[in-house]
Amino acid sequence: MQLASTGSHSEGRPAGRPVSRQVLADHVYEELLASLMDGRLEPGTAVSIDGTARELDVSPTPVREALARLEHTGMVRRVALKGYRVAPVFTREDFAELMEARLAIEPVNARLACARLTTGHLAELERAVADLKDAPRGPSFAEFRGYLEADERFHRLIAEQTGNQFMVAAYAALGGQIQRFRLFGGVGITDADHAIAEHQAVLDALATGDPEKAAAAMAEHVQKVRGRAIADAPAE
Amino acid sequence: MQLASTGSHSEGRPAGRPVSRQVLADHVYEELLASLMDGRLEPGTAVSIDGTARELDVSPTPVREALARLEHTGMVRRVALKGYRVAPVFTREDFAELMEARLAIEPVNARLACARLTTGHLAELERAVADLKDAPRGPSFAEFRGYLEADERFHRLIAEQTGNQFMVAAYAALGGQIQRFRLFGGVGITDADHAIAEHQAVLDALATGDPEKAAAAMAEHVQKVRGRAIADAPAE
DNA sequence: CATCTTCAGATCCTATAGGACCAGGCACGG
DNA sequence: CCGTGCCTGGTCCTATAGGATCTGAAGATG
Numbered sequence: 001m002q003l004a005s006t007g008s009h010s011e012g013r014p015a016g017r018p019v020s021r022q023v024l025a026d027h028v029y030e031e032l033l034a035s036l037m038d039g040r041l042e043p044g045t046a047v048s049i050d051g052t053a054r055e056l057d058v059s060p061t062p063v064r065e066a067l068a069r070l071e072h073t074g075m076v077r078r079v080a081l082k083g084y085r086v087a088p089v090f091t092r093e094d095f096a097e098l099m100e101a102r103l104a105i106e107p108v109n110a111r112l113a114c115a116r117l118t119t120g121h122l123a124e125l126e127r128a129v130a131d132l133k134d135a136p137r138g139p140s141f142a143e144f145r146g147y148l149e150a151d152e153r154f155h156r157l158i159a160e161q162t163g164n165q166f167m168v169a170a171y172a173a174l175g176g177q178i179q180r181f182r183l184f185g186g187v188g189i190t191d192a193d194h195a196i197a198e199h200q201a202v203l204d205a206l207a208t209g210d211p212e213k214a215a216a217a218m219a220e221h222v223q224k225v226r227g228r229a230i231a232d233a234p235a236e
Numbered sequence: 237m238q239l240a241s242t243g244s245h246s247e248g249r250p251a252g253r254p255v256s257r258q259v260l261a262d263h264v265y266e267e268l269l270a271s272l273m274d275g276r277l278e279p280g281t282a283v284s285i286d287g288t289a290r291e292l293d294v295s296p297t298p299v300r301e302a303l304a305r306l307e308h309t310g311m312v313r314r315v316a317l318k319g320y321r322v323a324p325v326f327t328r329e330d331f332a333e334l335m336e337a338r339l340a341i342e343p344v345n346a347r348l349a350c351a352r353l354t355t356g357h358l359a360e361l362e363r364a365v366a367d368l369k370d371a372p373r374g375p376s377f378a379e380f381r382g383y384l385e386a387d388e389r390f391h392r393l394i395a396e397q398t399g400n401q402f403m404v405a406a407y408a409a410l411g412g413q414i415q416r417f418r419l420f421g422g423v424g425i426t427d428a429d430h431a432i433a434e435h436q437a438v439l440d441a442l443a444t445g446d447p448e449k450a451a452a453a454m455a456e457h458v459q460k461v462r463g464r465a466i467a468d469a470p471a472e
Numbered sequence: 473c474a475t476c477t478t479c480a481g482a483t484c485c486t487a488t489a490g491g492a493c494c495a496g497g498c499a500c501g502g
Numbered sequence: 503c504c505g506t507g508c509c510t511g512g513t514c515c516t517a518t519a520g521g522a523t524c525t526g527a528a529g530a531t532g
Contacts, residue, residue, distance in 0.1 A: 023316045024516070025304075050483060059517045061297065064485090068261075068301045072308035074405065080259045081484065081523075094401070101402035104344040112336070165330070166337035166413070169310065170406040177402070260486070286513060295487045300515090317493080317514060 025062035028052075032066055036075050036086065037176075039141055039183045047076060047084040073176050090181050092230075098177055099226040103219060105170055106155065110202065110218035112162035114211040121161045122207060128154040129199050137189045144189045148179055154199055158206075158218075191228045198224060261298035264288075268302055272311050272322065273412075275377055275419050283312060283320040309412050326417050328466075334413055335462040339455060341406055342391065346438065346454035348398035350447040357397045358443060364390040365435050373425045380425045384415055390435055394442075394454075427464045434460060 032052070035041045047067065053060040067084050070076050076084045090098070113121070131150035136143050152175060159171035182189075198221040205217040268288070271277045283303065289296040303320050306312050312320045326334070349357070367386035372379050388411060395407035434457040441453035 023514090026316065048483065049485095060484090061300075061516060061518095064297075064301055065304045068304040069308060072305060080262065083484065097400040098402055100348070100400055101406060104403065105340065105406065108340040164333040164336055166334055166410055167340065169409045170337060170341065173405045173409055174402055259484090284513065285515095296514090297486060297488095319514065 023062075024058055025065040028056060028058060028062050029066035029069055031056060032070060033075070036070075037179055037183070038145070041086050043086050043089040045086050047086060049083065074173070075176055075180065087180075090177075095181060095229065096226075098174065098181065099222060099229075101174055102178070102222050103226075105167070105174070106158070106222055107215040107219040109159045109162050109167055109171060110206065111211040111215040112164060112167065113158045114206050114209065114214040116161060116163050117206055117209070121157070122203075124157055125154065125203055125206065128157060129196070129203055132196055132199060137192050141183070147189055147192065148182055151195070151199075152179055158202075190232055191225075194224065194228065195221075259298075260294055261301040264292060264294060264298050265302040265305055267292060268306060269311070272306075273415055273419070274381075277322050279322050279325045281322050283322060285319065310409070311412060311416065323416075326413075331417060331465065332462075334410065334417065335458060335465075337410055338414070338458050339462075341403070341410070342394070342458055343451040343455040345395045345398050345403055345407060346442065347447040347451040348400060348403065349394045350442050350445065350450040352397065352399050353442055353445070357393070358439075360393055361390065361439055361442065364393060365432070365439055368432055368435060373428050377419070383425055383428065384418055387431070387435075388415055394438075427461075430460065430464065431457075 032041075032047075041047065049060045049063050049067065053063045056063070067076060067078070071078050071084070075087055077087050078084050128150050132147065132154065135147040135150055137147055138144060155178075156171065156175060159168050159175075162168070198217075202214065202217040202221055205213040208214075268277075268283070277283065285296045285299050285303065289299045292299070303312060303314070307314050307320070311323055313323050314320050364386050368383065368390065371383040371386055373383055374380060391414075392407065392411060395404050398404070434453075438450065438453040438457055441449040444450075
């Protein structure tokens with residue numbers, strides 16, 4: 001029906017995307033991921049396979065494949081013969097566990113990344129921090145979306161710069177959850193000034209080339225994030 | 237050949253229901269996972285969707301879903317429009333990275349698990365170590381399969397006993413790879429005596445209730461595993 | 473009024489069909 | 503002998519059909 005595969009751009013999809021040689025399931029995956037990150041899909045709501053297929057104007061088969069991949073990220077949960085649901089909201093205990101895990105993994109990433117740091121890597125990190133400073137920080141999601149993206153990018157870059165594929169995988173298992181918490185934790189961006197300063201401190205520590213210093217800076221950042229989030233926690 | 241028979245080793249249902257209803261994709265997933273773990277699917281070989289479907293006497297749809305889940309574990313790799321292939325053999329560098337990651341994560345797990353240890357948990361760990369001692373250690377895979385299973389179970393139990401779902405996820409991202417390395421690293425089980433002693437040491441340290449001791453014992457174990465593997469490494 | 477039955481719709485799950493692409497073999501012309 | 507074109511089979515990918523199960527509401531019955 002749609003999906004004019006070779007060359008010709010069909011009018012089936014809005015916003016005529018080339019789509020030429022991309023698998024449809026990948027598109028569905030990214031679309032669902034964006035919806036989850038943006039908060040358009042709130043925790044607890046069901047994600048119907050057929051419904052999503054109708055909404056995106058594709059058949060259920062690619063949707064099924066995309067959801068199978070998403071399940072492994074912890075963003076959606078699947079119950080056999082019942083369907084998929086968006087993973088429930090974080091409790092305070094979930095948040096504590098997440099920070100405990102970050103505290104175990106991210107300083108190690110900083111230490112390893114510091115040992116292999118190149119000027120190119122450093123430039124990327126500097127760009128991320130600059131984007132963090134420049135990003136708008138309004139109350140609505142659309143306004144602080146750039147901020148969250150830069151924040152996540154900074155941490156992900158450090159994980160990737162370890163050169164260790166398994167540390168990247170371990171961090172990736174957490175990365176999505178971190179953003180999801182920021183969205184549904186209730187508080188918006190209230191600690192940007194502190195957070196930016198801490199990111200800058202991590203960056204400076206990395207630039208000195210002292211791995212222990214970098215690890216300490218990262219550990220301090222994570223601990224302070226935890227502390228602020230607990231202070232700002234909604235009454236609930 | 238194929239399914240129809242209810243799971244032999246998977247936990248049985250409360251027997252009240254015939255449970256004839258099970259999702260086919262789950263069976264395919266388990267079957268493929270077992271094939272990967274057993275070495276029946278050697279690294280680098282293609283995993284054809286249609287071919288697997290014919291072999292298991294199902295349609296390609298559940299196979300596609302199972303492979304989408306497997307991809308996220310790192311056991312198979314997918315190239316868009318080209319299909320799935322079993323992930324390539326570990327290089328020496330991959331192994332070093334894996335051990336680096338284990339060294340970052342597993343001692344933390346031991347420390348956290350130690351803090352929340354219960355008698356029930358301890359009993360499970362003791363059983364795992366006992367199984368490790370009793371397991372046959374022949375040259376063929378079928379013979380040391382039980383050994384590998386007990387080894388993996390020991391480490392997984394410690395991860396689960398942290399009570400931290402994210403540390404479990406982080407470890408799970410590694411767990412499968414550890415077994416795969418044991419299979420294709422070339423060496424069979426040559427260090428069982430040492431490894432059993434180290435597992436016992438970790439268990440003892442946990443039993444003392446001293447978290448730092450437990451972490452240290454686990455770190456020593458991982459480091460020694462790395463050292464022995466490097467010593468035994470095939471010429472390549 | 474309360475409870476049970478029935479039924480229509482939605483959903484999940486699997487099978488099947490068909491289009492597009494790729495690799496390899498084979499005949500044919502130079 | 504060698505290169506080229508054709509063809510066939512294999513594979514991936516998506517759409518569609520149909521069976522099985524669950525949900526929820528309307529209607530019937532005590």
